[in-house]
Every structure is written in C-alpha cells, then in structure tokens.
Amino acid sequence: MNKIKIGLLGCGTVGSGVIQALEKNKATIAAKVGAELEITKVLVRDINKKRDLKNGTISFTCNIDEIINDPEIKIVVEVMGGISPAKEYVLQALKHGKSVVTANKDLMALHGKDLFEAANLGNVDLRFEASVGGGIPIIGPLKTSLAGNQILKVVGIINGTTNYILTKMAKEKSEFNKVLAEAQRLGYAESDPTADIEGLDAARKIAILASIAFNSRVTFPKVYVEGITKITTRDICYANELGYTIKLLGIAQQNNGTIEVRVHPAFIPNEHPLAKVDDVFNAIYVQGDAVGDAMFYGRGAGQLPTASAVIGDLMEVARNLTQGIFDKSYCTCFEHKEIKPFREIKTKYYLRLTVPDRPGVLASIASVFAQHEVSIASVVQKRKTKQAAELVLITHLVKEAYLQDALSAIQDLPFVTQINNVIRVEDLDDEVRVGE
Amino acid sequence: MNKIKIGLLGCGTVGSGVIQALEKNKATIAAKVGAELEITKVLVRDINKKRDLKNGTISFTCNIDEIINDPEIKIVVEVMGGISPAKEYVLQALKHGKSVVTANKDLMALHGKDLFEAANLGNVDLRFEASVGGGIPIIGPLKTSLAGNQILKVVGIINGTTNYILTKMAKEKSEFNKVLAEAQRLGYAESDPTADIEGLDAARKIAILASIAFNSRVTFPKVYVEGITKITTRDICYANELGYTIKLLGIAQQNNGTIEVRVHPAFIPNEHPLAKVDDVFNAIYVQGDAVGDAMFYGRGAGQLPTASAVIGDLMEVARNLTQGIFDKSYCTCFEHKEIKPFREIKTKYYLRLTVPDRPGVLASIASVFAQHEVSIASVVQKRKTKQAAELVLITHLVKEAYLQDALSAIQDLPFVTQINNVIRVEDLDDEVRVGE
Numbered sequence: 127m128n129k130i131k132i133g134l135l136g137c138g139t140v141g142s143g144v145i146q147a148l149e150k151n152k153a154t155i156a157a158k159v160g161a162e163l164e165i166t167k168v169l170v171r172d173i174n175k176k177r178d179l180k181n182g183t184i185s186f187t188c189n190i191d192e193i194i195n196d197p198e199i200k201i202v203v204e205v206m207g208g209i210s211p212a213k214e215y216v217l218q219a220l221k222h223g224k225s226v227v228t229a230n231k232d233l234m235a236l237h238g239k240d241l242f243e244a245a246n247l248g249n250v251d252l253r254f255e256a257s258v259g260g261g262i263p264i265i266g267p268l269k270t271s272l273a274g275n276q277i278l279k280v281v282g283i284i285n286g287t288t289n290y291i292l293t294k295m296a297k298e299k300s301e302f303n304k305v306l307a308e309a310q311r312l313g314y315a316e317s318d319p320t321a322d323i324e325g326l327d328a329a330r331k332i333a334i335l336a337s338i339a340f341n342s343r344v345t346f347p348k349v350y351v352e353g354i355t356k357i358t359t360r361d362i363c364y365a366n367e368l369g370y371t372i373k374l375l376g377i378a379q380q381n382n383g384t385i386e387v388r389v390h391p392a393f394i395p396n397e398h399p400l401a402k403v404d405d406v407f408n409a410i411y412v413q414g415d416a417v418g419d420a421m422f423y424g425r426g427a428g429q430l431p432t433a434s435a436v437i438g439d440l441m442e443v444a445r446n447l448t449q450g451i452f453d454k455s456y457c458t459c460f461e462h463k464e465i466k467p468f469r470e471i472k473t474k475y476y477l478r479l480t481v482p483d484r485p486g487v488l489a490s491i492a493s494v495f496a497q498h499e500v501s502i503a504s505v506v507q508k509r510k511t512k513q514a515a516e517l518v519l520i521t522h523l524v525k526e527a528y529l530q531d532a533l534s535a536i537q538d539l540p541f542v543t544q545i546n547n548v549i550r551v552e553d554l555d556d557e558v559r560v561g562e
Numbered sequence: 563m564n565k566i567k568i569g570l571l572g573c574g575t576v577g578s579g580v581i582q583a584l585e586k587n588k589a590t591i592a593a594k595v596g597a598e599l600e601i602t603k604v605l606v607r608d609i610n611k612k613r614d615l616k617n618g619t620i621s622f623t624c625n626i627d628e629i630i631n632d633p634e635i636k637i638v639v640e641v642m643g644g645i646s647p648a649k650e651y652v653l654q655a656l657k658h659g660k661s662v663v664t665a666n667k668d669l670m671a672l673h674g675k676d677l678f679e680a681a682n683l684g685n686v687d688l689r690f691e692a693s694v695g696g697g698i699p700i701i702g703p704l705k706t707s708l709a710g711n712q713i714l715k716v717v718g719i720i721n722g723t724t725n726y727i728l729t730k731m732a733k734e735k736s737e738f739n740k741v742l743a744e745a746q747r748l749g750y751a752e753s754d755p756t757a758d759i760e761g762l763d764a765a766r767k768i769a770i771l772a773s774i775a776f777n778s779r780v781t782f783p784k785v786y787v788e789g790i791t792k793i794t795t796r797d798i799c800y801a802n803e804l805g806y807t808i809k810l811l812g813i814a815q816q817n818n819g820t821i822e823v824r825v826h827p828a829f830i831p832n833e834h835p836l837a838k839v840d841d842v843f844n845a846i847y848v849q850g851d852a853v854g855d856a857m858f859y860g861r862g863a864g865q866l867p868t869a870s871a872v873i874g875d876l877m878e879v880a881r882n883l884t885q886g887i888f889d890k891s892y893c894t895c896f897e898h899k900e901i902k903p904f905r906e907i908k909t910k911y912y913l914r915l916t917v918p919d920r921p922g923v924l925a926s927i928a929s930v931f932a933q934h935e936v937s938i939a940s941v942v943q944k945r946k947t948k949q950a951a952e953l954v955l956i957t958h959l960v961k962e963a964y965l966q967d968a969l970s971a972i973q974d975l976p977f978v979t980q981i982n983n984v985i986r987v988e989d990l991d992d993e994v995r996v997g998e
Contacts, residue, residue: 273874
C-alpha cells in the first residue's frame with residue numbers, strides 16, 4: 127500500500143494527540159484512505175525534551191527547512207498556533223507543493239485569503255476543520271452537506287472556557303472572578319485568560335464560520351466583540367426569572383446582502399437547544415433556507431477532539447492526493463458582502479439600573495427611552511435599599527445607536543442613575559427579517 | 563460554464579423540493595461546484611398531472627429508458643422511495659455510468675452492498691445523505707470529519723413521527739391513539755403509520771448508520787425492533803418521577819468486535835442532550851474514541867430539509883465529475899463483524915407490574931428475579947385499587963435472556979400478576995464497557 131508522508135509542526139497537546147490517534151486507528155484509516163498516513167518529521171522547539179511517543183518512525187527537528195525541503199513529505203499539519211512563525215511556515219509549505227491541515231484559528235481568521243491564494247498557486251489543499259469547534263464537524267458540513275443552502279444565520283457557543291464559567295456561575299451562584307480562578311486551577315482556563323473571557327477566541331471562530339456561511343470574507347477585526355467579565359450572578363438570576371439563560375454567543379447573519387457579525391453575552395430562551403449546552407461543550411446552530419434549523423454539538427477543544435478534526439482533514443487531503451487532485455474551489459469567498467456597522471444592528475436588550483426609589487423616576491426614564499425610539503417590552507422594579515430601587519427592563523428590537531444614545535441621556539438625568547448592566551437578548555427562533 | 567445534466571426519478575414532495583431549492587440557489591451552487599446543475603428529465607407516474615414548477619428546461623416522462631439511455635444525463639437522483647422499481651432503476655443507472663444520489667432508506671438498508679458493487683463497476687458515485695435524518699448532515703460527517711475515529715456508539719432519535727407523538731403524550735398527558743389520530747390529521751403521521759410507530763423506519767436508518775460507523779454491513783433484518791404502541795401516559799409519568807424521558811431510540815454500538823443494533827423505546831436521563839430533542843426534530847448522538855461525544859440535530863424529514871441533503875450530495879458528485887474522478891472507497895464496509903444475538907444484550911429495565919396488595923408478594927417477586935440473576939436497583943410500590951398494588955422496578959444491567967426468563971417465571975407465580983409494561987433504560991453516558 128502507498129505511504130503518504132506527513133510533517134507535523136508543533137508537538138504540544140494537539141500535536142501529540144494527532145500522533146497518538148493516528149497510530150491507534152492506523153489500519154482502518156489506511157483502509158478508508160487507500161494509503162498509509164505516516165508522520166515522519168515533527169518540528170519542535172526543544173529537541174532534547176523527553177516525549178512519551180510510541181511511534182518509532184518519527185524524527186524530531188528544530189529546523190523548518192528539514193520539513194519544507196523534504197520532497198517525500200506531501201502534507202504538513204500545523205498545530206503550533208499563533209500567527210508568527212506559523213504563517214510563514216504554512217505559506218512556505220503551500221508554495222513548496224505540500225497540502226496543509228491546520229488547527230489555527232488566529233491564522234485563518236486573519237490571513238485566510240493569502241493562504242488560499244498560496245494553496246491554489248501551489249495546486250494543493252488547505253483544510254482547517256479543527257480551527258472551529260474542536261472535534262465538532264462544522265466546516266465540513268457547511269462546505270458539503272449544507273452547501274446547497276443559503277445560510278441565513280449561524281449562532282455558536284464556540285468557546286468552552288467561557289461556557290464553563292457561565293455554567294458554573296449559574297449552577298453554583300458564584301461570581302465571575304471566583305469561578306475563573308477555579309477554572310484556571312482545573313486547566314479549563316489559561317493563566318492569561320484574556321483571549322477567552324474577552325471573547326477574542328470566539329470572534330476568530332465566528333469570523334471563519336461567517337466567511338464560509340455567506341461566501342464572503344469576514345476577518346477577525348471586523349467582528350464586534352464583548353466578553354463576559356461584566357456578567358454577575360444577579361444578572362443570571364434575573365435572566366432565570368424571565369425564562370432566559372446567559373451564554374456567550376458568536377452570531378453571524380446575513381440580511382439583504384449585508385452581514386452582521388458579533389460576539390457578546392446574550393440572554394437566550396431556556397427552551398432553545400443552545401440554552402442546554404453546558405460546561406465545556408460547544409454547539410453551532412445553523413439556519414439555512416432549505417435545511418431549516420440544524421445544530422452541531424460536541425467538545426470544542428481538548429487533545430483528542432481536536433486531533434479527531436485534524437485527522438478527518440488529513441484523510442480528505444490524502445484521498446485527494448491518491449486521486450491526483452486538489453480542491454481548487456474549497457475557498458468559497460467569491461462574493462463581497464458589506465459588513466453592517468455595529469451601531470446599525472438591531473437587538474433586544476436587558477437593562478439593569480439602580481435609581482432613587484421615589485415617584486416620577488420611572489416616568490422620567492421611560493420618557494427618555496421613548497424620545498430615543500427605545501420601546502420597552504417589560505419592566506420589573508425591585509426595592510434595593512431604603513432609598514434605591516433596581517429596575518430590570520427588557521426592550522423591543524432597537525438599533526444599537528438609539529439604545530446607546532438613550533443610555534447617555536439617562537446618565538445626564540438630574541437624579542443619580544447607575545447603569546449596572548446592559549446585555550443583549552436574542553430570541554433566536556425569530557425568522558430572519560429579510561428586507562427590514 | 564459547464565452544465566451537468568441530471569435525471570430525477572420521482573416528483574412528489576421531495577422531488578419537487580429538489581427542483582425548487584436547486585433553482586433558488588442556482589448561481590451560488592454553480593459557483594461552488596464549478597458547473598451548472600440542470601435537471602433535464604423527470605420520471606413521473608402521471609405525465610398529465612398539473613405541476614407548479616417554474617423551471618422551463620425540464621421534460622417529464624413515464625419511461626425510465628428515456629433517462630437511463632440519455633448519454634447527456636450524468637447524475638440520477640432517486641426520490642421515489644420503496645424497493646421496487648427503485649432498485650432496478652438505480653442499478654440500471656449505475657450500470658449505465660451515471661452517478662446516483664438517493665434518499666431511499668429502504669433501499670440502502672437492504673441492498674446497499676449490491677448498489678455499491680454496481681457503482682464501483684460503473685466507475686460512478688453513489689450518495690445517500692438524505693436517507694437518514696433528513697437535512698441533518700450525519701453520513702457525510704461520519705465518512706469525513708469523524709473518519710479517523712473508532713466509533714463506539716451511535717444513538718439516534720431518527721423518526722420524527724414517533725418523536726412528535728411521544729412529545730405530545732408527555733406534554734398533554736394524552737394517550738397514544740388520540741395523539742396518533744391528531745398527528746395523522748396534521749400530516750405528521752401517514753394514514754398507514756405502521757413503518758413509523760412500529761419502529762421499522764428507524765430500524766432502516768440505524769442499519770445504515772451502523773454500517774458506516776462500524777465499517778461492517780448491517781442490514782435492516784438484523785435490527786431488533788420494537789415500536790411505541792405500548793407506551794402509556796402512566797409510563798411517561800413514572801419516567802418523569804424517576805428523572806427520565808421516554809424516546810424511541812435507534813442504538814448501535816460495538817464492543818469487542820461485535821455489533822449491537824436495536825430500535826426500541828427507552829428511558830433516557832432528563833439531563834442528556836437527546837432528552838431535549840422534541841416534536842418532529844431528530845438528533846444523532848455519536849461517541850468516538852477521539853472526538854468523545856458529539857450530536858447532530860435538525861429536521862429529520864420534510865420537503866426542503868430532505869432536498870438540502872440531496873443537493874449537498876449532488877454537489878459533491880458534480881465536483882467529482884468536473885475533476886474526472888469518483889469515490890471508489892465511499893463504501894467502507896471492509897470489515898465483517900458479528901451481530902450480537904438480541905438475547906445476549908445487556909440493558910437496564912423499567913418494569914411495571916400489577917400485583918395483589920398483600921404481605922409476601924414483593925418477597926416472592928424479588929426472589930424470582932434473584933433466581934434469574936436480575937438485580938433490582940429500585941422499587942416503588944403504589945396502591946392501585948383496594949386489592950391491587952402497582953410495582954415500578956428499575957433493574958441493574960441484565961442480559962435480555964435472563965430478564966425474559968424472569969418475566970415468564972413471574973407469570974407462573976400462584977398469585978395473579980399482570981406485567982403492564984417493560985421498557986429499557988439507557989443511561990447513555992455510561993462508558994462503553996470494552997471487554998465486558
């Protein structure tokens with residue numbers, strides 16, 4: 127049987143998972159591909175580090191050229207992460223006629239265009255299923271089974287760390303900082319958790335999904351991002367009273383040829399399938415014009431789930447190699463759709479304000495909202511202290527710009543008002559309002 | 563741009579959905595495939611029937627030969643359903659060098675082997691994503707993104723009619739016959755509902771999924787099948803009291819190189835993601851050795867969801883045609899695993915018995931179970947009438963054979979015992995017990 131030789135860039139958690147999983151299911155993988163997949167060289171930072179790998183055919187190197195210039199290596203797997211030097215290495219591999227499988231969301235969300243151009247020039251494949259949702263098949267289904275649909279909406283819980291934190295906060299009524307510290311202790315959050323808790327990781331992933339779903343390139347800097355650091359158990363309790371769960375969502379939708387793309391915490395109805403996606407699990411909910419609603423659920427990170435996605439891609443690329451082809455049209459960003467300015471986006475809002483507990487206050491606030499075309503769907507007023515009350519409002523759909531203007535005006539009211547929190551409300555089962 | 567001509571067999575609900583969805587997204591589909599997909603001929607039963615199709619290029623025929631012998635037609639889409647004449651037509655198309663996309667679960671679950679052999683002989687593709695789970699991408703992901711996994715378990719809610727009925731029974735506390743009649747009125751159940759309510763439809767689908775998941779052919783007659791006609795609201799209430807939901811499941815798992823495959827109603831824990839799959843929605847839960855737990859959720863039937871899957875397949879086949887290749891190794895049944903006899907299978911059970919309400923009865927029953935190695939996890943006794951009590955038991959894991967023997971022995975006890983219902987309990991998050 128033919129052998130297809132593979133170079134692996136990076137031998138951390140994911141890299142060693144790929145080696146391990148590929149070795150374990152070697153025989154069936156070969157039978158499915160029609161060729162044996164063999165990792166021959168691995169690029170590492172420290173060549174002297176002890177590695178517990180039972181694969182005798184692998185040689186380690188610190189020199190990328192040993193992989194790039196090896197004519198026997200047909201596929202390069204990049205699991206180093208980060209932009210530099212991963213970008214240069216991937217570009218070099220593609221230019222040298224090697225197909226690339228990458229798990230690198232940072233890279234794909236920023237430089238997808240350059241990489242695909244290099245892949246097409248090199249007549250090779252570029253695959254990146256593992257860059258979104260870990261082991262969950264989502265890029266593949268969007269590009270194949272669902273390819274005949276016009277995708278209207280993609281909504282994902284695509285960061286395991288923040289979902290773990292929000293789930294724990296809700297179940298244990300613990301505040302953010304305490305749960306974050308616990309997540310760090312358990313290894314669910316990194317020592318520098320910024321990329322996760324500020325929503326940047328999710329933003330990269332939704333940029334990738336939006337590009338695929340809408341056939342138009344969306345890069346990471348185009349995504350509006352807000353993290354979960356301001357969420358309190360008080361907000362979670364009010365959400366619960368109102369029939370909602372708070373999740374960090376990546377949302378991408380198209381409407382009249384323009385694209386909305388954003389990451390922020392949101393109230394979602396308890397009955398929605400996404401509301402039940404707990405702990406480190408991820409899920410991506412897709413709405414297509416033919417398929418209707420579909421959802422993909424699983425482990426969005428971790429050594430073996432990520433390896434599962436990488437190996438799925440490796441097998442596809444290897445099948446193409448055995449057939450002597452590559453998938454020139456794998457990149458589907460052949461349209462150019464505008465991205466809607468964030469201030470133009472319409473959502474509903476949950477607002478929590480502290481106001482003086484005396485007659486006329488609610489009327490003044492309601493009047494400010496009315497002046498700014500913010501229509502209120504419900505208000506609950508709770509006594510907080512002797513002098514202060516807490517107002518919990520849910521708005522109807524309103525333009526972001528109007529809401530922000532209304533909040534500024536409320537800050538200027540003659541009595542002291544504290545805006546405790548502002549969180550978007552996504553009903554999700556709303557039909558996309560085409561033409562609105 | 564190249565045109566790829568397509569013959570469509572059948573123009574009922576799904577067939578007209580395919581025409582409609584293909585027409586609607588024509589331009590983007592062509593851009594993704596690199597060729598225009600054009601349905602040129604449609605096989606119908608009644609050529610004089612009025613059809614509201616806005617596609618002018620289609621000609622209708624009652625003669626299969628006009629499609630089979632048309633050298634311009636490269637792909638045949640079969641959405642007639644049933645075994646005959648669909649099987650003959652598909653085989654003829656494959657032999658004439660036409661790739662086939664089918665939505666026909668009956669055919670694939672019974673004659674998959676013959677059809678794949680014909681496809682390989684004809685150097686053409688055979689695809690069938692729409693045969694399981696309607697629009698939900700599941701066959702594609704198992705064959706690509708998850709292909710590097712050893713799949714341990716596939717558990718699906720794969721029949722929308724029965725899921726609708728069970729959901730309604732639970733929500734409205736209505737009995738089976740009443741809900742079935744309502745489902746028939748609403749078009750969610752057919753006038754002859756046998757294939758759905760007796761589990762046959764689900765059995766065909768789990769046979770197809772098992773074949774793909776375990777690389778070994780499983781045909782419909784090998785699947786143990788039990789339907790939902792014996793489920794009562796009383797069982798649903800007890801399930802609820804015990805923290806369970808009743809669903810009709812298709813279950814396939816492999817264990818030590820043998821396969822278990824069955825369809826029956828089951829208690830599943832309320833916290834499991836499958837327990838929240840309601841109404842006509844379907845979901846397929848997959849456990850792989852690398853990916854861990856994954857779930858695929860969506861509309862398991864209906865005109866456009868099914869068309870979505872058919873068109874996804876069409877696009878794949880068309881891409882292969884433009885590259886001059888076909889996927890010879892799409893059929894992955896290259897292993898031969900035994901199917902475990904049903905009496906050897908171990909599950910937990912819920913048992914509901916009516917017994918005389920007097921001392922010693924429970925002791926006698928418990929002793930019969932003990933003699934047959936049926937270990938009881940919990941018992942609840944409820945007064946039913948003055949003379950009779952209802953016993954609700956949950957067993958530990960026990961071999962089907964032992965449980966059946968115990969139930970026969972209970973029937974032979976000197977006092978009258980009525981076995982009201984026996985339903986399996988699936989905890990689902992149990993690790994597959996390798997080696998047990």
